[in-house]
Amino acid sequence: MGRTTLARAIIDTCLEMTRLGLNQGTAGNVSVRHQGGMLITPSGIAYELLTEQHIVFVDGQGHGETDKIPSSEWRFHQAVYHARPDANAVVHNHAVNCTGVSILNRPIPAIHYMIAAAGGNDIPCAPYATFGSQALSGHVAAAIQHRKAILLQHHGLIAAEANLAKALWLAHEVEVLAALYLKLLPIVDPVPVLPDDEILRVVEKFKTYGLRVDH
Ligand SMILES: C[C@H](O)[C@@H](O)[C@@H](O)C(=O)COP(=O)(O)O
Numbered sequence: 001m002g003r004t005t006l007a008r009a010i011i012d013t014c015l016e017m018t019r020l021g022l023n024q025g026t027a028g029n030v031s032v033r034h035q036g037g038m039l040i041t042p043s044g045i046a047y048e049l050l051t052e053q054h055i056v057f058v059d060g061q062g063h064g065e066t067d068k069i070p071s072s073e074w075r076f077h078q079a080v081y082h083a084r085p086d087a088n089a090v091v092h093n094h095a096v097n098c099t100g101v102s103i104l105n106r107p108i109p110a111i112h113y114m115i116a117a118a119g120g121n122d123i124p125c126a127p128y129a130t131f132g133s134q135a136l137s138g139h140v141a142a143a144i145q146h147r148k149a150i151l152l153q154h155h156g157l158i159a160a161e162a163n164l165a166k167a168l169w170l171a172h173e174v175e176v177l178a179a180l181y182l183k184l185l186p187i188v189d190p191v192p193v194l195p196d197d198e199i200l201r202v203v204e205k206f207k208t209y210g211l212r213v214d215h
């Protein structure tokens with residue numbers, strides 16, 4: 001796909017992320033792998049104002065383009081692409097329920113089989129570090145190796161998938177799981193979980209289940 005088409009797809013994903021109630025204001029960012037680097041949203045511009053020209057190319061060495069400021073989180077997007085060769089799209093947001101669980105500094109456990117959509121029996125929570133920092137991208141690199149979605153302590157969520165549609169879908173699924181978890185916690189803690197062998201079964205089933213979208 002050409003740069004303009006990908007840039008449009010990034011903007012549409014951002015707008016849809018807001019429409020789904022997963023984000024607010026200028027929080028969050030979205031990227032796609034592109035030509036050895038990535039195309040990524042600019043820093044601090046409201047999604048409704050974005051045009052294809054705002055989307056920034058950051059090369060494999062972390063160099064951006066003159067006159068454009070890439071997302072402050074380009075380092076952790078780059079870290080995800082290094083850690084996960086299967087990922088071609090990364091979505092980050094401050095969805096309320098995911099952020100709520102991240103403040104508790106807990107992983108989301110296997111309270112529902114949909115946890116398997118992220119590749120395992122939990123959604124881990126990467127330790128806190130200042131936004132945009134090398135330290136944060138180090139934590140992300142470590143946590144994302146074994147899952148397609150992770151929480152960022154006191155911050156939000158990252159979802160990485162084969163394409164933008166899948167990454168946004170996964171971000172939405174994790175937000176639903178986080179909401180469910182926060183609803184259950186005041187009633188029962190620890191919340192009952194599914195056994196690991198069942199989650200492994202569902203992880204396998206998801207490898208061939210639906211979601212055959214191309215962008
Ligand atoms: C302060 C930023 O909002 C930070 O939280 C970052 O993680 C974010 O979500 C949006 O930053 P950018 O607009 O720089 O992508």
Ligand SMILES: [Zn+2]
Pocket residue numbers: 027028092093094131155156
């Ligand atoms: Zn953020």
